[in-house]
Amino acid sequence: MPEQDTRSALRWLWLAVLVVIVDQASKQWAEAVLPHGLIELLPWFNFTLAYNQGAAFSFLANAGGWQRYFFLGIGLVAVVVITLWMRRLRADENQNAIGLALILGGAIGNLIDRALYGHVIDFIDWHYGGWHWPAFNLADSAIMLGAVLVVLAGLRGDRGCTV
DSSP states (O other): OOHHHHHHHHTTHHHHHHHHHHHHHHHHHHHHHGGGOOEEEETTEEEEEEEESSSGGGTTTTSOSHHHHHHHHHHHHHHHHHHHHHHHSOTTOHHHHHHHHHHHHHHHHHHHHHHHHSSEEEEEEEEETTEEOOOBOHHHHHHHHHHHHHHHHHHTTOOOOOO
């Protein structure tokens, strides 16, 4: 693979770093401000502090502690796979590269929480009536947006994962 292609795909790593910085700063803000209660922004949107020891939708949150290391391992494998995938992208695969950088930054942001605290810090609360979507954070949002970009690129016929 030509060196130029590798540099071109990895040039989006700055976006992953930005996601990590903004995610960690927002979580520090949430921990400083939200222990005193929730902040109601709109009739259907709050900021409220929550800790998730599990994965998405609190999967395995009450598993007894082993899940911390399990999810750390999965996260580390995901970081390696995504980085290799980005490295192998062609220079013109910007949508895939941006999507993967968002996923990578979100994964690293949540890995930092899990490694340092044993849980992920969540604070975004969407709700309607009495129903609340599980609380999430900016890292989760970046992962979701990145996944949508990668899927849309795939539907358009861009090259898929060739790690």
